[in-house]
Each structure stands twice: as C-alpha cells, then as structure tokens.
Amino acid sequence: MAQTYAFPPAGLPAQMTLHTGRAVFTEAYALIPHGVMRDIVASALPHWDKTRLWVIARPMTGFAETFSQYIMEVSPGGGSARPEPNAEAEGVLFMVGGEAELTLEGKVHALAEGGYAFLPPGCTWTLFNKGTEPARFHWVRKRYQPAEGIAAPTAFVTNEKALPINWMAGTNERWGTTRFVEPDDLRHDMHVNIVTLEPGAVIPFEETHVMEHGLYVLTGKAVYRLNRDWVEVEPGDFMWLRAFCPQACYAGPERFRYLLYKDVNRHMPLGLGR
Template sequence: MSYHVPRGGLPPQSALTTDRARFTEAYAVIPARTLSDITASRLPHWEQTRLWVLARPLSGFAETFSQYVVEVAAGGGNTDVEDEVDAEAVLFVVDGSLTLNLDGTEHALGPGSYVYLPPATPWALRNHSDATATFHWIRKAYQRVDGIDVPEPFVTREQDVDAIPMPDTDGAWATTRFVDQADLRHDMHVNIVTFEPGGAIPFPETHVMEHGLYVLEGKAVYLLNEDWVEVEAGDFMWLRAFCPQACYAGGPGQFRYLLYKDVNRHVGLTL
C-alpha cells in the first residue's frame, strides 16, 4: 500500500503563488503544499508532536467532524488525549511505527493500521522508533440512541480488509469498509476508496452525508459542485452535504483517498 506523507518545509521564494486552493460555500480544497511548517500546530499533553488541522466544525465549513494529520517525532507521544467527553475517533497510520495503549493493552501500529475509538475510551500513543510517524486523526461527537449500544474499540489494517468492488464497475471502483454498513451502532464511516486508472464516479452524487477526502495516492479530476478541480496525493477536500461530486481517475497508477462521512442517524430539525 502507498500513502502520501506530508513532510512540512516551506515552498521556495521562487514558487508561483497561483494554486488550486479553494474555499467556497459548497466545498474546499486544501492542496498538499499547504501543509507546511508555518501552518502546523501543536496540542497540549502531546510531546514531540505537531499536526495540521484539515477540518474543524465552523460556520460555513465542516459541521460534523474534525480531521488532523499528526506527525510524532522519535520518542514523542501523548499523556492525555481527548478533551471532549462524547468524541469518538478513527486513527489511520500512513508512516512509521507507533505503539497504541488501548485500555491497558498494547498494539503495534504501522502504515495501514486503522483504529476505531468510541467515546470515553482510554488510549495513548507513543513513538518508540528512531524515525517520525504520521497518522490521520478523525473526530466526531458520537450521537447516542436509546436502545443501541456504543460500538467497541477495534484495531485492524487496510492490508487485512478486502476492498469491495462497486456494482457494475468491473473492479475499476472499489471501497475498503472497516465497519459493517448495517451496524447502526456506528454514526460515522471512514473508508478507503480506490479507482483504477480511468475509473470514474459516473454521475454527480448529491446526498446528505458530509465528506472529508484526503488523497492518499495518485491523481484525478474531481467535480465539486459546478467546478472540475485537479487533485493529487496529499490534497484534502471538504464537501458540504448535498454538494454534487464525481471524478475521473487520471492514472498512471491508482487514485485512492481516505473518506469520512456521517451516517445512520436522524436528521436534526433545529439549527
């Protein structure tokens, strides 16, 4: 598996300012080079760690989730994790090695490792290696429902989960799902979507789910509302609910992205 890893730095003074960055009422595009040293941030209780915030709840922007790309240097890690009592999370490792302490049990994580963490789960991460490690951290406020249990935490790897071809695509478009779609305990899905060169979403999807898409590999032309935008590995896209979307994978290799969406809950009737 191949995953884009941001390395920070800063574009040279000779670089053109013109870019593919977009921020609209319907969508946003954050190009890979935006993840530079000057846009990185840090968190309390995280040692030798920096992160880039790709999405956060904000009027006119993401409403249901936040997403970070987190870089943990050698010897780094956390002593306290979550300020929000209702926050659930998915961690997806794209580089290096980390040790996850999940409620007292240790798990070795590497590229492709996927972790689901329900709210109020004790966990900690530590980088015991000599190199940096990078992971995505996607957070959402869990929506509890009477009579439905909160899901259990789990740890798996993309390498151990079969990608399921979408119907009538001859394998040109497939989705790696880490949670059963029929499991109503889960109110968010974080999947990996893969297109073979030339594969496409052949119609403008227009639906209630909000999306965060981080391009792990390859390139494509993506329809976002009324605009066709070129995207490549390391780019992030936010799509508002009902934003029309489609794409053509550009090749020469696969086009793959990490996809967030909110699912399986009633629509709130108050703003």
C-alpha cells in the same frame, strides 16, 4: 522503508517559487492542496509531546459541522498519555507512515502503515512513538450521537492491507471501498473508509447527498467534480465537502485512493442544535 501514502511536505517553498497554488474555499467545498501544508501552518496540542499537526477540517457553522480531521506527526520519543480531552468524542486513527505504539483499553497495539484504530467515546488510550522515524497518521474526531436502544460501538484495531476491497456492482472491479465498519452496523454514526478507483475508472454520476465528507488523497491523481467545478487532485490533497455538495470523479493513469469520512445512520435534527 519508503512511505506509500502521501503526507504534508512541510518546510517552506523557496522565495523564488511562483505563486500558482490550487487552494480554494467556496460555499460548498474547500480544496486544501498538499503544497500549502507547510511548517508555518502547523499546530500543537496540549499534552502531546514532540508532536505537530495540520488541522485540515473543523466544525464550522454553515459549512461542515460534524467532524474535525488532523494530520499528526509524532517525532521519536513523543506522544501522549492524555490524548483526547472530550469524553463525548469518538475517533479514528489511520497510519500513513512510521510506527506507533497504541495502548487501547489496556491492550498494546503496534500501528504501522495502513493501521486503523477505532476509538469509541470515553475509551482509555495512549499513543507513543518508540521508533526512530516520525509516526504519521490521520486523526478524525466526531462527537458521538447515541441512539436509544442501540449500544455504543466498541474499540478495534486492524490494518487496511488485511481487508478486501468491496467492489461496486457493475464496475468490473474498477471502483470499490475498503470498509472498516459494515454499513448496517447502526452502532456507528460515522464511517472512515478508503475508496479505490482503478486507472481510468469513474464515479459516473454527481453524488448529491446529506453526508459531509473529508477526502484525503493517499495515492494517484484524478479530476474531481466539486459542485460546479472540475479540479485536479493528487497525493496529499484534501477535499472538504459540506452536505449536498455534488461530486463525481475521473481517475487518472494510476490507481487512485483516498481516505473518506462521512456521517451516517442517524436522524436529522429538526432544529438548530437539536
């Protein structure tokens, strides 16, 4: 089955390839285009067999500090019985290709393209690829921030294809969000959603807010405003935004969709580390 969502091209460019990449790291944002996600920058993890990954975000003092994001590739026969080493970490898995068997709190789930799993802190889970093609997915991790008197969120598994797009008011169904968690569910301190803009749709103002963002382009092209710059983005590109980085967007000639991380629903610390 053809893969719908973008994934790193891996390999290496030919020796005669011109150096015309778009990668940039600034004080307010980073753009990691798909063309730089190659074999030479892939990583490995303890207790993950037949697996490689691209680390596209990690907490960095003075930049984006709340989350990490990996693009995982698990070969047939690979996976992990000890995937998460940090009991305080929550996570989201989002499948972009292939299939994987997720066992979450003792229940087995088959994840295929568009599959989404929320992993609360301290939960028990394993993941294995029992198929014949690589299993490819995003893994977003965050240290969970408890709130007094509010229960921790519970695990769940779904697929984005089974969920509606929540269209923004007044956009004539041109700009919307596929939500996996309701915005008023205060158990959750992060959202990982999918944003959809139809051809020619816009984010018509420069959003400037406290949430950090990771935006991975799943399909389509756009011109995206990041701080002072307009940048062209296409499938497989990753935009990494620190808090208060202005952003806006003009979608291109086909449906533009991206996987979006943001931290939500908690008080701001009133001192370093507190």
